Amino acid sequence: VRPDVIVVGAGFGGLLVxxxxxxxxxxxxxxxxxxxxxxxAATVHDGDYLLEPAAGSFLLPHPHLTPILESARARVVPAEATAHRRYVYDRGGLFEIAGPAAIATRLVSGRGKLRLLREPWVRTRPTSADESLRGFLERRLGPEGGRMGATLMAHGVFAGDPDKLSARAAFPAMVALDDDAGSLIRGGLARRRARPKDAPRAGLHIAPNGMAGLAAELAASLGDDLRLEWPVDSVRRDGDEWVVGGRGEERSPAVVVALAPAEAARVVPGPLAPLLNEARAAPVAVVGLGGHAADLPVPSGVGALTGPDGG
Ligand SMILES: Cc1cc2nc3c(=O)[nH]c(=O)nc-3n(C[C@H](O)[C@H](O)[C@H](O)COP(=O)(O)OP(=O)(O)OC[C@H]3O[C@@H](n4cnc5c(N)ncnc54)[C@H](O)[C@@H]3O)c2cc1C
Known part of the structure; x- marks a missing residue:
């Protein structure tokens, strides 16, 4: 039977599609x-340790992810409470930024915090049609809180540069708050009020056998509709069909190329390739450290982000 959609690549992007x-x-x-x-997201098991070299947790329930995981019968469990503790390394020290400790944090000065609290009343206009993440947040939250927030969001989500990331492209839901309400805080409160009272709050979840185990469960649910060791080398249009070439030829009315941009550029038709090649990937090194909690020189939690003055 001809497939309805050919998906190139079985990373989490391809598997979930x-x-x-x-x-x-x-x-x-x-x-x-x-x-x-x-x-x-190839989980590493080493003795009793489990290291996730890429995504390792996700927020559930989620309007798109939850139905997919349920129908594939993939197993997920709530993360431990300590996973909600987050830290920032800045100016030579660790600062806790999640939970009640966030209010008292000395990561931002008293003056910086006052400016954050004034945000709902500050009227500003975008400085350009496509503001940088740092430009946007400094405009809304003031220079100190904005620089800190932009750095943490850019580092934490994209391993990127807050001066180069577009606020609107990288965090569309956040910019929409400002578009709709003229303030992040007022927009956030309005969105919270609009949520049904009984809507469950999203919580951090993990896969009991790591992300590799979760990927294997998603793959198992696809059965024979997944082929391994089938490298695709071309995707081209033929009339009203897509033709995907590699270890043979497959045809379908739709194709999803779920590859990193540089890999996708090698297989997609001509005009798209140069655009994909312009995408910049962050240079990320993943280092796993393990030990007994009592011996580790860091408090327990999900990890630490580097602040703007973290070196
Ligand atoms: C340290 C780190 C932390 C992260 N933390 C988070 C997080 O907390 N939350 C989050 O959402 N994301 C996180 N991410 C990002 C997330 O892990 C990735 O975005 C996601 O796993 C990428 O999945 P993908 O399917 O797009 O691509 P990939 O995982 O790159 O999968 C592409 C697949 O395509 C295959 N392939 C390549 N070329 C071909 C070809 N020619 N033909 C057929 N197949 C091919 C590859 O073998 C591979 O299996 C993190 C990433 C890193 C590095």
Whole structure:
């Protein structure tokens, strides 16, 4: 049977697209170059330690993710309470930034905090049609809180540069608060009021066997609609069909290329490739440290982000 959608790549992007197609009653066909699924989220097991080299947790319930995980019967469990503790390394010290400790944090000066609290009454206009993340947050939160917030968001989510990331492209929901209400705080409160009272709050979840285990469960739910060691080398249009070439040829009315931009540039048709090649990937090194909690020189929690003056 001809697939409804061919998905190139079985990282989490490709797997979730394919599971959603199947959930809606369509037939996906996933073509993966490697011998295993999961892509960069390849959990490392070393003795009793489990290291996630990429995404390791997610917020649930989620309007799109929850139905996919449920229909694929993938197992997820709430993360431990300590996973909600977060820290920032800045000016030579660790500052806790999540939970009640955030209010008392000395990461931002008293003056900086006062400016943050004035945000709902500060009237500003965008300085350009596509403000940088830092420009946007400094305009809304003041120079100190804005610089700190932009640095942490850029480092934490994109391993990126707050001066180069577009606020609107990187954090569209946040910019929409300002568009709608003229203030992040007022917009956030309005959104909270609009939420149904009984709507469950999203909480951090993990997969009991790591992300690789979760990827294997999603793959199992796809059965024969997933092929490993099937590297795709071309995607081209032929009439009203897409033709995907590699270890043979597959055809379908739709194709999703779920690869990193540089890899996608090698397989997609001509005009798209130069655009994809312009995308910059952050240079990320992942280092795993393990030990007994009592011996570690850091408090327990999900990790530490580096602040603007963290070196
Ligand atoms: C340290 C770190 C922390 C992160 N933390 C988070 C987080 O907290 N939350 C979050 O949402 N995200 C996080 N991410 C990002 C997230 O892990 C990735 O965005 C996501 O796993 C990428 O999935 P993908 O499917 O897009 O790509 P990939 O994982 O790169 O998968 C692409 C797949 O395509 C295959 N492939 C390549 N070329 C071909 C070809 N020619 N033909 C067929 N198959 C091919 C590859 O073998 C691979 O399996 C983090 C990333 C890192 C590095």
């Amino acid at each position: 394919a599971c959603e197609v199947a959930r809606r009653g369509g037939r996906p066909l996933v073509l993966e170059a490697g011998p295993a699924v999961g892509g960069v």
